[in-house]
Amino acid sequence: MVGSxxxxxxxxxxxxxxxxxxxxxxxxxxxxxxxxxxxxTAFYDRGEEAGRLGDWGRLEMLRTQVLxxxxxxxxxxxxxxxxxxPGAYAVWLAEVGYEVALVDPVELHxxxxxxxxxxxxxxxxxxxxxxADESVDAVLLLGPLYHLVDADDRRRALAExxxxxxxxxxxxxxxxxxxxxxxxxxxxxxxxxPQFEEILERELPDGRHLNPTRxxxxxxxxxxxxxxELAAEVRAAGFELTTLAAIEGIGQWxxxxxxxxxxxxxxxxxxxxxxxxxxxPSLLGxxxxxxxxxxxx
Ligand SMILES: C[S@@+](CC[C@H](N)C(=O)[O-])C[C@H]1O[C@@H](n2cnc3c(N)ncnc32)[C@H](O)[C@@H]1O
Numbered sequence: 060m061v062g063s064x065x066x067x068x069x070x071x072x073x074x075x076x077x078x079x080x081x082x083x084x085x086x087x088x089x090x091x092x093x094x095x096x097x098x099x100t101a102f103y104d105r106g107e108e109a110g111r112l113g114d115w116g117r118l119e120m121l122r123t124q125v126l127x128x129x130x131x132x133x134x135x136x137x138x139x140x141x142x143x144x145p146g147a148y149a150v151w152l153a154e155v156g157y158e159v160a161l162v163d164p165v166e167l168h169x170x171x172x173x174x175x176x177x178x179x180x181x182x183x184x185x186x187x188x189x190x191a192d193e194s195v196d197a198v199l200l201l202g203p204l205y206h207l208v209d210a211d212d213r214r215r216a217l218a219e220x221x222x223x224x225x226x227x228x229x230x231x232x233x234x235x236x237x238x239x240x241x242x243x244x245x246x247x248x249x250x251x252x253p254q255f256e257e258i259l260e261r262e263l264p265d266g267r268h269l270n271p272t273r274x275x276x277x278x279x280x281x282x283x284x285x286x287x288e289l290a291a292e293v294r295a296a297g298f299e300l301t302t303l304a305a306i307e308g309i310g311q312w313x314x315x316x317x318x319x320x321x322x323x324x325x326x327x328x329x330x331x332x333x334x335x336x337x338x339x340p341s342l343l344g345x346x347x348x349x350x351x352x353x354x355x356x
Contacts, residue, residue, distance in 0.1 A: 092186040092215065095164045098270070099206055102279035103165040109145040117320055119348055120147060122306045123201065123233070125330060130229060130301060130352045131157075137195045139223060141185045141216070142202030146172030153177070160195075162188065163202075185216035190223045198224055200232040204289070208267050208282045217296035224355045230298055232351045233306065234284035237266055239347040246312070249277060286343035289351045298353025305346030308333040312345075 112120040127148070131138065134156030140149045143161035145168050152159045153176070161172050162183035172180040183189050185203035198220040207213045220230045240259055244250040250259070254272055262268045266288075268281040284292075290303045310333045313319060319329045336342055343349060 092184055093209075093212065095184060096206070096280045098273065098280045100165060101273065102275060103144075104167055105275060106167060106171075107275075108168065109171050112147045118307045118310050118316055121320070121326075121330065122308070122310070122333060123148070123348075123350065124151065125334065126302075126304060126306070126350050126352070127152075127199075127231060130231060132196050132229060136197060138197045138199065139188070139190060139195045139220075140199045140201070141183075141188065141220065142200060142206070143172060143177070143180070144168045144202060146175040146177040146180065148199060148201065149177045149180070150175050160190070186212055186219060187215075188219045188223050192222050193225045195223050195228065196225060197229040197231065200230065202233065204232050204292070205235040205281050205283065206279075208269075208280060210292075213282070213292055214296065217292060217298075221297055221355055226355055228355045229301075230293065230351075230353045230355070232289070232293055232353070234289040234349045234351070235281060236344050236346055236349060237263065237283045237285050238344045239283060240268065240278075242312070242345065243347065247276075284349065286340070286349055289349055293351045293353045296353075297355070299356050301352040301354055302338060303343065303349065303351050304337040305333070305339075305343055306348035306350050308337050308346045309342060311347055 136157055138152055138157045138159050140152070140159055140161040143149050143163055146161055149159045149161045149172060159177065159179070161169070161177050161180040163169055163172070163180070164182060164184050166182055169180045169182050181189065185200060185207070200216060200220060203216050204213050207216055217230070217232070224230065240262065244255055244259060249255040255277060258268065258270060258277065262283060266283045266285070268278060268283055270277050270279055286303060290300055294300050310316065310329050319325045
């Protein structure tokens with residue numbers, strides 16, 4: 060009985076492309092996942108995510124590509140980009156020969172991903188993937204784990220990734236470091252505002268980043284991991300951990316990062332240096348983003 064309800068909502072979900080939020084919520088409830096956080100939708104509905112990786116997220120994207128090139132199965136392979144946003148990675152992966160499907164709960168992102176050329180992009184949630192068991196070679200979770208504040212939801216997202224993966228398939232799961240907001244808050248000056256310090260004070264002990272001000276410069280509802288916690292969550296979901304690496308690592312805190320990235324020789328030296336210390340435990344928490352890669356055995 061439960062199976063048939065799940066199957067029914069699964070089909071509806073699969074065909075859900077550009078529907079009102081109320082329908083999405085109904086589908087989520089049928090499938091037993093909590094509704095998607097309205098603050099997160101409001102944050103991304105500003106439409107700014109589409110330009111991020113070409114602007115202040117350049118190093119994040121370059122380094123994520125380095126890591127994915129190293130750990131993904133060679134193309135052609137089927138990659139599911141869960142929380143793929145406006146499609147920057149999906150477009151790149153399709154260009155280099157992968158078959159890519161993107162899922163994201165933010166309708167604007169799905170529309171932008173399609174417009175960017177992602178052939179298969181659907182509204183969906185990491186906690187209830189509209190894909191059959193053992194149907195894909197790799198799952199990217201570059202976003203969902205840091206927007207799912209409750210540990211049960213993150214467990215569910217990882218379990219869904221595992222279910223959809225073939226044996227031997229790869230999960231690449233990103234997290235935001237517990238200390239990213241403290242470092243960023245000083246670097247960008249947010250900590251001159253006592254309201255930001257209140258947010259930071261609350262989040263440092265337990266990782267829950269809640270931004271009641273809705274000031275978009277201070278991000279939105281999120282969970283900020285300790286490095287070991289990300290590794291533990293991936294292992295607890297039944298994956299063999301291949302690596303836990305800093306994404307931007309020590310490169311993030313360069314004041315002249317664009318100069319380093321603009322010059323091909325300097326960029327190569329920067330990337331080599333970050334890679335040399337990417338798994339150093341004493342430096343992991345200083346990287347804004349972390350990537351855990353696991354294999355389904
Ligand atoms: C910062 S963006 C990252 C987009 C892209 N993956 C990247 O790495 O640039 C985070 C993304 O995670 C998505 N997201 C948040 N909660 C999610 C969930 N429960 N399931 C799937 N995606 C989610 C957001 O809608 C957003 O597109």
